[in-house]
Amino acid sequence: MNLILQSKVVNFWAQPFNSQWLWTGVIGGLLFGILIFLGLMFMPAQFRRPVVAFSTFIGGAYWVLLYIFPAPIDMQKTELATGPVESVGKFLTDANPVVVSVSGTVTAFMLGLGIFSLLSIHLKRITRRQKDWAFSVVLLAALASMAFFGYADYISRQGPDGTKLDLQANWGFVNYGRDLLFDGLLQQMDAAMFSVIAFYILSAAYRAFRVRSVEATILLSTALLVMLSLMGAVAFVWNDAVRNMANGNDFLMNFQLTEIAGWIRRTFETSSLRGIAFGVGIGALAMGLRIWLSLERTGGGA
């Protein structure tokens, strides 16, 4: 389907690669976008909330329509839709790649906000020689190095022989640089940051995990049972003792640690988490509706 953002044939919206009309369209579209940007900057305040509400509604409307509107069954790509219902259904299905592309692209731009914020804070710290500005230099140098080596490594893999770089024997300087920064430093520090919590868990368990109330007792007992049942050696010793005592009696075999823990897991643990999940799900549905219909009082003002 020749939608605006996915037309394969040459028309007003789609032009050949590197052609004059394509770049005219890009520049023209950019100017149009800048005009809209400037228009929004000078928009009267009373129109702000409707504009935001409109963009929110349009975003949600696609997925809701896709869900509730009947989709054409077993329709081939080259087949033409007959009637308004089938046309709308085909349009919604065909628009899927465009919507996924648009949402991914806008999200990617928003991800850049974090980087932008980081850069502005640390550049300010360096230029104003604030406290610990030397560490900001380290941060920015690391950022620039990783971006440089990462991009250089990516470019080096572009050519027809790019797959040869999957083997370390074929690496050049930039590939080693990327590997040292990414695998040698970033990945190891990532792992170290997550593992530090283990120390705090032990310290907290020692200092604060007290059997002071019924709830705390239930929580502690369940935690201990879960941990012990997942320890193969403990389960083996317990189960072996039960098997020896049971002597083939099927009923007594239910007292093996793996059976008891499995029963508690299936009966109480899964069900209580399901209750939590239902509660969260109902809340998410209500929140989703409120956000989609802009019933949340976030406002459109500055």
Next chain:
Amino acid sequence: MPPILTYDGIKVTFGVLATVGLYSVLYRENKFYRFFEHLFLGLAAGWTLLTIWVENLKGPWWDLMVGVAPEKAGDPGGNGNWAYIILLPVGLMGYMVFSKKHNWMSRIPIGLILGLWSGQQIQIWYNTYGKQIAGTAQPIWPTTWSSLTVPNYDTLQLSPEALAAARSQVYLSQAITNFLFLMTVVCVLSYFLFSFDAKSKLVRSASGLGRYLLMIGFGAIFGSTVLMRFTLLIDRMYFIWIEWFNNVILNRS
């Protein structure tokens, strides 16, 4: 050549230095830790910057906008859909959050993303919870009294048909288990939903019981979290003591 002088040896040594640097915070906050903390943030931010372009903007946006170069001479290449350029000013509106006067404009792309998310919540609700509701409503009355507990199928020598028939029965223990399962879900849900003062004694009792049953779920999560975090620590100790100290320094594999 001793392993410490090879590239892999140097790489592992750098990793150990960084790990020990970050662990030094366990003693107290210090400049060694702060150095590695900033190094980590910078590297992570640099990689994120790279992947924003390489993974999310180049293929799904830029290449679709400007088209694809022909692989061989004479090939037409892929067409470009120039209207994708409109996403640039829309995305850049998000950066107006730093402007005091125009920060409302950042709500436009945020609203678009939130709208996409909220539309999906409506779409996925039944797909997520429909089967779970069915999975909760299991039989609470036994269909057979031939055995009070579920037989051990692994030890029974049954034909596939007989095994299927045995599996389809609901034994007393299963019925009790199903009832306890249903009761737990209802009590936990009542604890969440009836957060206002309920007049009915039944509802209040159910909410009270739900609170205790919730602790079982939280205990399970705590136990699992403990195991996971300890595993991550064991992995770091393996990296330091075996991959570096044993293999690189002592040169024993």
Next chain:
Amino acid sequence: MEGNKTFGDVLQSLPKQVLYIILIVFTSVPLFFPVKVPNQPLESSIDLYANLMSVKPGETVLLASDWTNSTRGESLGQFNSVMRILMRRGVNAVIYSTGDPQAPRVAQDAIAKLNVERIAAKQPEYKRWENFVSVGFFSNGEATVNGMATSVRSSFNGKKDFAPGRGLTDVFESPILKGREKVADFPLLIVITGSKTSNITVERLSGKVPIAFAVTGVMGPETGNFYQSQQIVGFASGLKGLYDLEGLMEDGVNNPDKSGNVVVKSSKYGPIPGFPGEKNDGQGKRYYPTLHFAVGLLILAVIIGNVGMFLSRSGGRK
């Protein structure tokens, strides 16, 4: 006497640095003395293994690799085990990530190391483009996975990978993706994750394709919820799940060993072979025994703390 610490108070006031050093010792020393720990795999792990082994050679599966080194302790081992099974059975994989921008690179590095192992064992290399493609990272994972429910082609639109002799090429030109448009064209979707991307996948794709998980321990209880309602076909959770997988790869299911013993029994399945004689163990075998010591230390710390509390209380009452 007032002002003097009771024995209970002493028990509760061990300095935290001492605790940390004890923990380091308990998690380091056992690594030098590896032992085999007896184990009974969980039903969910057996289901995961059975489903992986049921995919026919030559088929292509979807693999969401959403982990990085932050959960390397569990996720790397799970990834390696799953990939070893796929590689040995000649099953192709389309690898994508929605959880972390580092994830695609981490997965590719792990596959490169597995290929070194395969080449050393004189087995064919698991080749990019012919056996696997890396579709890359998607910043809006929810929209992408939601799009996959309608059309995988539309979600992966514009994505490229490195084709031998051609450089970056549209992934749908790869032989393993040709003709596969919908998620139902894949026999299995596997998610290996250290975050909530497993939940995102089930919410949008359950019922459309068989889904299996390999999750970190912290996600285990939540994932059990999906397993109980049969929204997923099997899962491995945490280090225990990984140890289960490694054991199943060695022993199989309902599979007699040389002396005729069946190590792992399940009435749900017929005989499912393992891969005896090949490298099946990894992080599970290395870390699992040490985990026992760490957990034992935690339990001891909790007991000491509570005993101290009770002694302090009774000492105070006197």
